[in-house]
Amino acid sequence: MSEDTIRLVTIGRIVRRRRRLLTLLVVVGALFGYGTSLLLPPRYTTSASVLLPGAWEERELRTQAEIATSSVVVDRVAAALGEPGVDGVELRERVTAEVADGNIITVSGTADTPERAQHLADLMAREFVTFAAQVLGNDTDPDAAARLEALRQAVVRTDRRIAELADAADPGRTVESVQTRTDLEKLRTALREAVDKLDQADPASDKAVKADMVVMGPAVRPAGEAPPTRTQLVAGGALLFLLVAVVGHLVAARMSRRLRTESEIAAALGSTHLGSVDVPAQRPAHRPAGRGPRALVRRLLGVDVRWDLPAPRRSGDEASRQTRYRRVCARLRDRLPASRLLVVVPEGDGIALLAAERLATEAAGDSSPEASGTGYPTLRVVQIPVSQPMLPDRDEEYGALVVLSAGHWTAGELAGLAEACVDSGHEVVGIVLAGTVRSGPARAGGPTRPAAAAELAPADDATGVPG
The missing domain is CATH 3.30.1890.10 (FepE-like)
Incomplete structure (x- = not known):
């Protein structure tokens, strides 16, 4: 798929066109979350x-x-x-x-x-x-504490003895007495500093403070469950299934091998693109034909309509759409004057079937031959299954015109379609792409059918054969 799969507009398109399926998946996800909450006890x-x-x-x-x-x-x-x-x-x-x-x-x-x-x-x-x-x-070791206290007492007694010796010394009469008193004061100062450091290094007081831990009241009784609660599980399941569905759509679109451009489709069929025609989007052929329970379920879920195709562009009036069909008929006339062609439509492509029927009607409605004496080719519409393509043998038809819509078929499917045409003796003379458009307002008074036919020319238009 092109890069528009990662744009927000693409996600919006998924939600809009798959809203029934997504709604069902959200409900299933919510039920899954609810069931999970029943298995997990509350906390x-x-x-x-x-x-x-x-x-x-x-x-x-x-x-x-x-x-x-x-x-x-x-x-x-x-x-x-x-x-x-x-x-x-x-x-x-x-x-x-x-x-x-x-x-x-x-x-x-x-x-x-x-x-x-x-x-x-x-x-x-x-x-x-x-x-x-x-x-x-x-x-805290009791013996160590006792030894430490004894050491303090010994230091105190030593300090007192030093003071007594200092007092007993001859104060200031001889040099020796002065030196003795000075040494004793230094010794007493050193002992006091040692005691202070010993008190600071004692961890008993600090541990006593730290050991006094306090429980700050009883715990509060919880009023609600701890996450994930039942509501969270239900919401999480719904969101999970929604995300998985959206991501699955994006991955499937990214891995899709369906051809979307005119050049890719023309190369797969080995022919030339003759033009593009429009089909109003409100026509009932949007939904593929199908019966049975599976088709009914797909229709109810809304998965019978492609989501990855761009929104139909707005078209002009009926006259402009009719002009596109006539231009394709004119190109066929220029290629194969006065001939009969088989219009091949892949089975299940309702848009292409509508376009092929209208193309055959436009070709059959032209009863006035050109100056050369030839008119539009006669077209006969047939549908063939892409899984097992089989065409009727060549009778009066000169070749085959393939009409299909873009974004529905892979290169292998189109190659098999081309091989089926060759096996039945029909040469693929051209390709016409059909697309859906939103109908515009009807033009008040357009040219009549003969006048519009007279205005037709083999020149290419904006969506016709590339120049």
């Missing part, structure tokens, strides 16, 4: 917040969030729930923890009822705080 999610007092780095907060969903905490929660068949592995898929602003860890739980979801979130927060307090508290 409710709520969360509880845990405040971590003190100064925490972002890396430490992420570590605490990982601890909140660790196997130890989850196993404790599963044991506290006491639900049969619920273990830590299954419960780990229903709980999450993430870092929020302000040193807050948000712990979430999902269950099939609002009450269970609330209970699960509260248990997760409580077990997390308990386990975190144990981890931080176990890092």
Whole structure:
């Protein structure tokens, strides 16, 4: 298909011409989403917040969030729930923890009822705080704390002894006494700085602050289901089926091998394009003939009409359409004066059948011969199936004129049609393309039939034989 398959106007054409089929697919998609919602149990999610007092780095907060969903905490929660068949592995898929602003860890739980979801979130927060307090508290060694306190007491006693020695020294009478007092003051200053650094390095006080985590109230009972809800599944199913249908139409049109241009059709049939004629779009031949349940279903769904053909252009009045038919007859007369031709129409091409019948009527209606003594060729219309083309043997007809509409047949189908013409002894003398148009307003007073015939000339028109 041409590049117009990716344009919005093409999508609009699909929606407009396939609205019945798309509506049915949307309904089927909605039912599919509803059925899926019945298979999936409802889910409710709520969360509880845990405040971590003190100064925490972002890396430490992420570590605490990982601890909140660790196997130890989850196993404790599963044991506290006491639900049969619920273990830590299954419960780990229903709980999450993430870092929020302000040193807050948000712990979430999902269950099939609002009450269970609330209970699960509260248990997760409580077990997390308990386990975190144990981890931080176990890092403090009692023996190390006792040794550290003893060291402080020894430093205090040493500081006092230094002060006593400084007082006992002869203040300022000899150089040695001054030097001794100076060394003692330096030693006491160094001891005090060491004690200050030791107090700063003591993690006991900081851990005591950090270990005091607070659960900020119970979890809120959820008022609605967690996504995807039943409404979302129904809407998603309808939208999914609609998108698949539209994309399927575009892919099928892109992969279509039906010929659309005059040159491609003429090359496939091995003949010359003699002109194009118009058929009003409101005529009933738009729909292909067919009976039976399949044809009825196709007609009800609106898939019996091609969607990928462009919208019919607006035509002039009846006189302008009649002029196109007469020009094609004039070109046939110039090629084959006073001859009989077989007009071949592919079976199922209702537009081409209407055009061929009118072309035969126009040719039969010309009873006035030209100056050369010849008139339009006599045309006989026949329909042949494209799947198994078969034409009657040559009798009085000189050749075959193929009338068809663009965008309906592949190169292989048209090649088989041309071979069937050759096998039956009919030479393909030309091709006429039929297209649908929207009828324009009738012209008030046009030329009469003899006058219009007199105006005909073998010159090419805008949609006739390319020059």
